Amino acid sequence: MVSALKKSRAGVKPLKVLKTVLRWAFNIVIALIFFIPFYWMVITSLKTLGQTLATPPTFWVSDPQWQNYPEVFTKVDVWGELKNSLIVTAGTLVCQCITVIPAAYAFARYEFKGSKILFGITLATMMIPSQLIFLPVYLMFSSWGMINTYWSLILPSASSAFAIFMLRQTFKQVSEELLEAARLDKAGEFKIIWKIMLPLARPTVVTLAMLTFISVWNDYFWPLVMTTKETVRTLPVGIASLQMTESGINYNIMMAGNVILVIPVLIVFFFAQKQIIKAFTYTGVK
Known part of the structure; x- marks a missing residue:
């Protein structure tokens, strides 16, 4: 009976971990859905027009164009x-x-x-x-x-x-x-x-x-x-x-x-x- 109980607990723990991982993964995906457009707006505001229209697009700005704001x-x-x-x-x-x-x-x-x-x-x-x-x-x-x-x-x-x-x-x-x-x-x-x-x-x-x-x-x-x-x-x-x-x-x-x-x-x-x-x-x- 004791061994059966240990096996039951051993089975529950991985299931609990899996649920936690899936919950965190879901939360991260939802956060990225909202964050990526905001991030793209901010980095685009710091690019030159040429960098904005470049293909493929760049996801980072090495020389921020702060003068865009003034x-x-x-x-x-x-x-x-x-x-x-x-x-x-x-x-x-x-x-x-x-x-x-x-x-x-x-x-x-x-x-x-x-x-x-x-x-x-x-x-x-x-x-x-x-x-x-x-x-x-x-x-x-x-x-x-x-x-x-x-x-x-x-x-x-x-x-x-x-x-x-x-x-x-x-x-x-x-x-x-x-x-x-x-x-x-x-x-x-x-x-x-x-x-x-x-x-x-x-x-x-x-x-x-x-x-x-x-x-x-x-x-x-x-x-x-x-x-x-x-x-x-x-x-x-x-x-x-x-x-x-x-x-x-x-x-x-x-x-x-x-x-x-x-x-x-x-x-x-x-x-x-x-x-x-x-x-x-x-x-x-x-």
């Missing part, structure tokens, strides 16, 4: 467009807080006539691509005289069906007894949202804020449609204009612009990552 600033108003992108992104986040949180709370905690139909319509809007509705939206903003304004870039993303859905699902997990106790203490609905619901939904809120930031910051389509003046042009549109040259596309300069564009996203992700960890380790009433 050249981006000479061809594009990076600081002005960076300011515009920050204003649009911050404005969108504020608007979504105002619209998404009360809507998610209402759908989660109240049963009113037509609530399920209204929630279904809200979810259905996620299946409508922005390219399908851009013309009526453009005509609407044009009739209001809001083309080439920050509002034309903020209001189309002022709410999010996906965010409402995710936050509603989180709010539904909060105990009704906890809310009733708060109401007995004469807490109003807004106080309940601020003091109870949002702290308990912190992981979802932080994650949605990150996703919204990345989506709005990288948005190219709406700023391209809604702006014709450089005064309100956002950074993605400005970086894309680098490819419109008489001598052809300077891929190295364009990649340098893309590196500049992605730096704020990396900074926000670096700091928000710690907040997400804190949010998920937060211990509250379930």
Whole structure:
């Protein structure tokens, strides 16, 4: 019996090692899928145009062309467009807080006539691509005289069906007894949202804020449609204009612009990552 047990343990150990190796191999492959495009963008930004177009391509740069980055600033108003992108992104986040949180709370905690139909319509809007509705939206903003304004870039993303859905699902997990106790203490609905619901939904809120930031910051389509003046042009549109040259596309300069564009996203992700960890380790009433 003892020998059989030893054989069983001997068989389990190699299987456990194999699972660990396969798990690490899978994680490495996934990491490389995300890392290689970023690495290629960075090294291309440090090449000459000739090196960029060389065949076969080189995977390392022996003489980095750091002057590609200052050249981006000479061809594009990076600081002005960076300011515009920050204003649009911050404005969108504020608007979504105002619209998404009360809507998610209402759908989660109240049963009113037509609530399920209204929630279904809200979810259905996620299946409508922005390219399908851009013309009526453009005509609407044009009739209001809001083309080439920050509002034309903020209001189309002022709410999010996906965010409402995710936050509603989180709010539904909060105990009704906890809310009733708060109401007995004469807490109003807004106080309940601020003091109870949002702290308990912190992981979802932080994650949605990150996703919204990345989506709005990288948005190219709406700023391209809604702006014709450089005064309100956002950074993605400005970086894309680098490819419109008489001598052809300077891929190295364009990649340098893309590196500049992605730096704020990396900074926000670096700091928000710690907040997400804190949010998920937060211990509250379930």
